[in-house]
Amino acid sequence: MKVLLRKSPHAPALQQRRQFLALLRRTQQLLAGENNCERGVIQVVLLGRQEMATLNGLHLQHQGATDVITYDFRNGPAPEMSIDQDCVMAEIYLCPEVAVEASGKYQQSRSRELILYAVHGFLHLYGEDDLTPEECVSMRAAEERLLATLAQDYDLDVVAAF
Numbered sequence: 001m002k003v004l005l006r007k008s009p010h011a012p013a014l015q016q017r018r019q020f021l022a023l024l025r026r027t028q029q030l031l032a033g034e035n036n037c038e039r040g041v042i043q044v045v046l047l048g049r050q051e052m053a054t055l056n057g058l059h060l061q062h063q064g065a066t067d068v069i070t071y072d073f074r075n076g077p078a079p080e081m082s083i084d085q086d087c088v089m090a091e092i093y094l095c096p097e098v099a100v101e102a103s104g105k106y107q108q109s110r111s112r113e114l115i116l117y118a119v120h121g122f123l124h125l126y127g128e129d130d131l132t133p134e135e136c137v138s139m140r141a142a143e144e145r146l147l148a149t150l151a152q153d154y155d156l157d158v159v160a161a162f
Contacts, residue, residue, distance in 0.1 A: 002041045002086060003028050010048025012096050012162040019159045023150060024118055030149060031126040040074075040089030042125065044118060052095040067102065068117040069093045070124040092121035096162050111160040112147075118160075119146050 003025045005017065014020050024044055032038070047055065052065040060069065071091045099113040106113065123142050130139040150156065 001028060001032070001038050001089060003044065004041055005044050005046075007046040008048055008051055010051055011046035014046075015161045016159055019154065020115075023115065023154050023159050024122075026150065026153065027119060027122050027146065030146065031122055038074075038089070039086055041086045042090045042092065042122075043088050044092045044094065044121070046094050046096055049095060049097040052093065052098070055093060065095050065098050067095055067098045068121045070121040072125055090125050092118065092125070094118060094121070109157040110162065111158055112156045114160040114162070115150070115156050116143060116147065119143050119150075122146075 003021070005021045005024060007013070028042060049065045052069070053063070055069055056062045056064065056066045059071075060066075069092075071093075072089075073091075074089050094114060094117045096110070096114055099110050099117065103110045103113040120139070120143060123139060123146070128135070128139045128142050130136045147156065
């Protein structure tokens with residue numbers, strides 16, 4: 001699958017957009033493994049606080065902004081695809097403004113916090129969940145393993161800086 005990165009006008013600009021996109025693509029490759037022959041697009045979208053709060057309210061019935069929301073369209077009706085265009089199979093929405101707050105709380109860089117949100121979203125697409133305490137433990141362990149692997153090739157404190 002292809003990975004694309006979009007940004008709403010209300011989200012801050014990334015200092016190293018190409019590097020962050022490369023990290024996102026590497027994340028997808030690591031999780032897909034040999035099954036990376038699926039056609040389609042995973043869209044990662046940076047949103048402003050109010051946009052994320054609206055999305056959170058409309059689709060999850062939660063109030064306020066959240067860090068990450070993932071939509072997986074692969075299990076729905078088979079989307080129509082033309083020969084020259086891939087369809088969006090999944091969307092991962094990230095909120096950098098929430099990352100700013102959380103980075104102070106957890107004493108890590110905003111970049112690392114935003115990458116954690118992206119990793120979390122990709123893990124949802126590849127079967128991890130976090131609804132029960134047991135699933136939360138499994139999700140956290142998967143996040144840590146994937147972040148450690150990505151840190152071998154990327155400076156996580158810089159690559160998603162904004």
